[in-house]
Each structure stands twice: as C-alpha cells, then as structure tokens.
Amino acid sequence: MDWSATLIGGFDSPLMVKDWVAITIFFGTWFAYARIAKFRAKREHTLSSIMRKHREHWMRQVMLREQRVSDATILGNLERVVTFFASTTILLLAGTLTAMMSADGLVEVINSAHLADSASAESVRAKLFFLALIFVYAFFKFTWAVRQYIMCAILLGGAPIHHGEPIELPLSDEFEAFALRAAKMSDLANHDFNHGLRAYYFALALLGWLINVWVLLGASSLVLFTLAQREFASKAVQVLRDQ
Structure with missing residues (x-):
C-alpha cells in the first residue's frame, strides 16, 4: 500500500497515515x-484565576476614584498590545x-535535511494549510479581544460617580x-488574548511537522x-498569589 497517498475520508490525501495521526494528537x-487549564482555574490558584481576582480589585479601586484617566490609559495600552498581535497575525x-x-x-530545502521525511510539494502545502488555519484562528481571537477591551473602556466611561462624601x-x-461587570469584561478580553497567544506557541510547534512527525510531537510536548x-x-x- 502506498502510505503517501492514503484514502482519507473518500479523497486521495498527500499526507501519510502517520501524519494524520500526529496532527490529530497535536490538536487533541x-x-x-x-x-484542563479552564477546569483548574475554577478550583485552584492559576495565573488566570489569580489575575481575575486582581482585575476585580482593580475595578473596585476604580469605583473609589473620581478621576479615572489613568485607568482609561491602562485599558488603552492593553488594547494596543492586542491590536499589534492582530496586525502581526x-x-x-x-x-x-x-x-x-x-x-x-521548500521541498528541496526540506529534503536536504538529514532527519526530514521525504516530502512532496502537495504534502508541504497541506501542512502549511494547517498552519494558516491556526493563524486565522489567532486573528479572530485577537480581534475579538480588541473589541472586548473597547467594550470594557466604554463601561469604564459610563461608570457611576459617587457624589458627596468619598466612599470606602x-x-x-x-x-x-x-x-464585577467591568472586571468580567476585562477578563473575557484577556482570555481571548491568551487563546491567541497559545495559538502562536502551537504554530511554532507545527513548523516541526515540515521535518517529520516526531519533531512535531516533540515540539508539541515542549510547548x-x-x-x-x-x-x-x-x-x-x-x-x-502571595501578594
């Protein structure tokens, strides 16, 4: 059997069976x-859960201030960072x-590597197609994070103002x-930003697939x-946590 052109899902694929197994493990x-990260964040101290508490503390402090220019500046800086990643994507x-x-x-370069599997132009295009899909996913996550930071800024602009005696x-x-509502919106934006960054990490691992599936699996484990x-x-x- 020619494993380089295996019938997958009713069509001839340029990828081998081991490639399909490896990419399934990769996305799985x-x-x-x-x-798992989302599950643990609800039950123990993780970076995400701790930062959620700090965002709530931040927004409570915002409520104590009459002048909130510095808070709006922080939100603007966060939005610009995410926008930079969206443009880069x-x-x-x-x-x-x-x-x-x-x-x-690219096939000539890959085939010249000692550890690389024998590649064809079709297989390289198929692998790069998966890489392109990851960047499309990251772009959608980054742009949605930008919109949510904008929503958070609008919420901040409409925050209630205390009159008379300072509140405590x-x-x-x-x-x-x-x-809590403003903190939740900021947290949602940060989660989507994290998903986009995570896509970058796994995109780097996917580059190892151009060499062979073992490099892909090894790079995925490292990520x-x-x-x-x-x-x-x-x-x-x-x-x-100690703060």
Missing part, C-alpha cells in the same frame, strides 16, 4: 490543555500563504455590581510543558 493535545498569514505558493522551493470598601450593591509551567507553577504565579 491543544484542546485538552485548554479544557495578518502578516504571518500572508507569509504562510506565500510559502504555500512557493512549496516547490466594601462598596454598595450598585458600585460592586458595576465593578505543552512550557504553557503548563507558566500557568500553574511559574514565579509570576507565586508572586501574585
């Missing part, structure tokens, strides 16, 4: 990590599509409800370890 690992996507059209030249913690029901260490056991988590 990505999805599983996202679910478009450039990366354009570069990936260009590489797909120049696959013949704990806040009244009106101010507390608003603070998974790096993300888990930073989310659950990094020094940043310790500092924020």
